[in-house]
Every structure is written in C-alpha cells, then in structure tokens.
Amino acid sequence: MPGAIGDFVWYDSDHDGIEDVGEPGIPNVTMALYRDTDGSGTLTAGDTLVGTRTTDADGGYLFNNLPPATYFVDVTDANNVLVGLTHVVANQSQPDPTGAIVLGASEVYKDADFGYYQTPTSGYAIIGDTVWYDDNSDGIQQPGEPGIPNIQVCATPTGGGASICDTTDSNGHYLIEVPAGSYSVAPINPPASYLATTPVPHLLTVQIGEQYLDADFGYDDKNGPLLGTIGDLVFLDANKDGVCNSGDSALSGVSVDLIRDSNANSAWDAGEPIIATVTTVGGTACSAGNYLFSGVPGGRYLVHVSDTNAVLFDYTKSPTGRGRGGQQQPG
Structure with missing residues (x-):
C-alpha cells in the first residue's frame, strides 16, 4: 500500500515552534513535495517534483499515494500568504525545506509542520x-x-x-x-x-x-435569506455503482474544502482560495448528508475532498453517479 506525508501550517503566535491551543492554521499556503532522486539527502535541483498541495482552511495538507522513498517538503507559498511572516524552526516546526523524510511502505508521516508569526515592531x-x-x-x-x-x-x-x-x-x-x-x-x-x-x-x-x-x-443575514448551504455526502460505495443505496454507509473523518470559483470556469485555478473546511461524520442513511458548509454567500464554488486525515488512504473514487463523493475499497 502507498504512504502519505503531511500535515500542518500554522500561526505560531508565541513563536515557540509548538502547536498550542488557540493558534490558528494558515490557509491557502502552497506546498511542494520532492523525491530524493540523486540520493544526496538534501533537496537539490536534480530531485523530482512529486506534486503540489494547498493548505485547507485549517492549515492542513496531505500528499498521498506515495511509494517508499526519501522525500522533502518545500513551502512554496505561490499565493504570497506568508509575506511579512517569520518562519520558526524549533520543536514541531520544521526547516523549509524539510530534511530527508524516509517514508516506509504504508507509512503516514504527519510531522512536516511549519509555524510562522508576525514580529511586532519594538514597543x-x-x-x-x-x-x-x-x-x-x-x-x-x-x-x-x-x-x-x-x-x-x-x-x-x-x-x-x-x-x-x-x-x-x-x-x-x-x-x-x-x-x-x-x-x-x-x-x-x-x-x-x-x-x-x-x-x-x-x-x-x-x-x-x-x-x-x-x-x-x-x-x-437576519434581514433575509442571503446565505446558502452546500453539502452533503462522502460514502463507502460497497457495490461500486456511484450511487449511495442500501448497503452503503457514510464515511467519517474526511476533510472537504470549499473553494471560491472566482472566474466561474468550474476549475480550481491558481490563486482561487479555499474559504472553509469541514470534516465528515459517519452514518448509515444515504438520505442524510454528512458534511455541510453553511453561511455561504451567493456565488460560484468548487468542492474538493482533501482528506488531510488520510481516512481514504486505501480507497479509490467511485464512478460518477447520483450519489456524489462515493469512495470504494480496492478489490
């Protein structure tokens, strides 16, 4: 089975490199993952770019479907979210790029974390x-x-x-x-x-x-129905038909992102922000949704299953059907 690497970029207000309660994640930070192609143990121009990710509204990210190898995570910040912030290298906050991450078969490595803070002027x-x-x-x-x-x-x-x-x-x-x-x-x-x-x-x-x-x-919106909702279901598609029906069940713990489709082209383009992230809850009834974005103003949006908790680690996506968001087990 493949492995995974993640998972957190946050605002480290006391800049101690520890993810304290009340210190928020930083959304929309772009990340890159490289494989150590040349065997040097450090990130070089000769290493292979494996993929890119964007941190969700909680600051989480995950690179999945990774074979055993040595990897590096690099904070690229193409959206300039971190401009003006200082990077902490201490305790849980890693150097950028990270040192060599030696990933074993089926291993989920979730310690590639990065803390940042704004330094106030003296006084x-x-x-x-x-x-x-x-x-x-x-x-x-x-x-x-x-x-x-x-x-x-x-x-x-x-x-x-x-x-x-x-x-x-x-x-x-x-x-x-x-x-x-x-x-x-x-x-x-x-x-x-x-x-x-x-x-x-x-x-x-x-x-x-x-x-x-x-x-x-x-x-x-107390003066009228100005806000809407978007949802609703990520499920285990037992018979692999793309429809949630008898025998299927809702999957819990799966992170789902809401993206503002700024140019209304139905594609996630560079710079279009993740504005909210929710985590699914379990259940057995297909009629009931297991995730919901509420308080959404009118506009065009995209929904992305980011799965930063690696719940879908050994699942594959079902064929398109009436039941959106289905996942099937391999085999």
Whole structure:
C-alpha cells in the first residue's frame, strides 16, 4: 500500500515552534513535495517534483499515494500568504525545506509542520484576527462558516488618537500592529443587510509584544435569506455503482474544502482560495448528508475532498453517479 506525508501550517503566535491551543492554521499556503532522486539527502535541483498541495482552511495538507522513498517538503507559498511572516524552526516546526523524510511502505508521516508569526515592531503589539459569516448566530465560528473578505477593521485608541486599520484577506483574517495600550476594535464596512452576532466594538488592552487574536466579529443575514448551504455526502460505495443505496454507509473523518470559483470556469485555478473546511461524520442513511458548509454567500464554488486525515488512504473514487463523493475499497 502507498504512504502519505503531511500535515500542518500554522500561526505560531508565541513563536515557540509548538502547536498550542488557540493558534490558528494558515490557509491557502502552497506546498511542494520532492523525491530524493540523486540520493544526496538534501533537496537539490536534480530531485523530482512529486506534486503540489494547498493548505485547507485549517492549515492542513496531505500528499498521498506515495511509494517508499526519501522525500522533502518545500513551502512554496505561490499565493504570497506568508509575506511579512517569520518562519520558526524549533520543536514541531520544521526547516523549509524539510530534511530527508524516509517514508516506509504504508507509512503516514504527519510531522512536516511549519509555524510562522508576525514580529511586532519594538514597543508594539498585534490585534486580530477574523470576521466571518455566522450562519447560526451563536457567536462562534463553525468549521463550515466562511470568513468575509475585504472588510476593513480598525483599532482606535480609547484615549484618543488616529485609528490603525487592516483589511481582511480571502479567509476573513486580519492582523493590526498597534502601540501597547487600550483600543476599541471594530469593522468599519460590515456587510450590508447583516447584523452582528458578536459585540461591536471589541474593547481590549494589549501589552508590548502581545499577540491578541480574539478580536473576532460574526455577521448573520437576519434581514433575509442571503446565505446558502452546500453539502452533503462522502460514502463507502460497497457495490461500486456511484450511487449511495442500501448497503452503503457514510464515511467519517474526511476533510472537504470549499473553494471560491472566482472566474466561474468550474476549475480550481491558481490563486482561487479555499474559504472553509469541514470534516465528515459517519452514518448509515444515504438520505442524510454528512458534511455541510453553511453561511455561504451567493456565488460560484468548487468542492474538493482533501482528506488531510488520510481516512481514504486505501480507497479509490467511485464512478460518477447520483450519489456524489462515493469512495470504494480496492478489490
């Protein structure tokens, strides 16, 4: 059986190289995998490019279907997501490119992780980090609720002074560098016809060097059905007919990505962002979906089965049928 290599790129706010609770993954970072063709044990121009991946909305990625060999993972960042960030090399955060990864038969290697952080200017702190569509109005960003791009968020000193602002990226993330002090933080151009589901403004005090990443803002379409849903099923296709029917079952633990098809050509082109990632849940009924993206604004989208958890490690995709997302076991 083949092997796999992955799996995580994250914002390491305390830059200790350890994946701490509350430190978010970094989406849409492009990665490349090379095979050590020349046997040198380091990445050289003579090594073979095996494939490329893009980190999902949680910062995860996986190269699968790999035969035993020596490999290197290289962070290529073709989308310029990491511009302005500093790479950590310590503990769980690997060098870029990695050292030689000797992959055995059927081995799943998931320690090719990379941490990054923004270094505040001396005497400054950082405030962030998300504005999102809160479809169920609970004030908590669920995995299937996308961020809102192009929202300007400003931190205004509570004692008076000029506001300092940043604009959210394709995943609704922002980072504002500010002098230490107390601030009122708020989006200044929230989406029209939406209501906030979290307190606005967000009041906080930051110390020198602090990275405060909890200034988050949710918005729901309380004034009308402006948000939609996309789903719904990844299943074990026992009879390999491409249709979920009697004898088939839903597969759990499979990561699925939602991609904004910016040019509406039904293909995943360079630079088109992954805006949300969900993980399937199991079940036995074909009528019930096992994944759902909610809070999706009108537009064109693509759905990609990324499987960063390697659940489909020894499965193959079923023929196209009415039941989308079917996977069959080999044999």
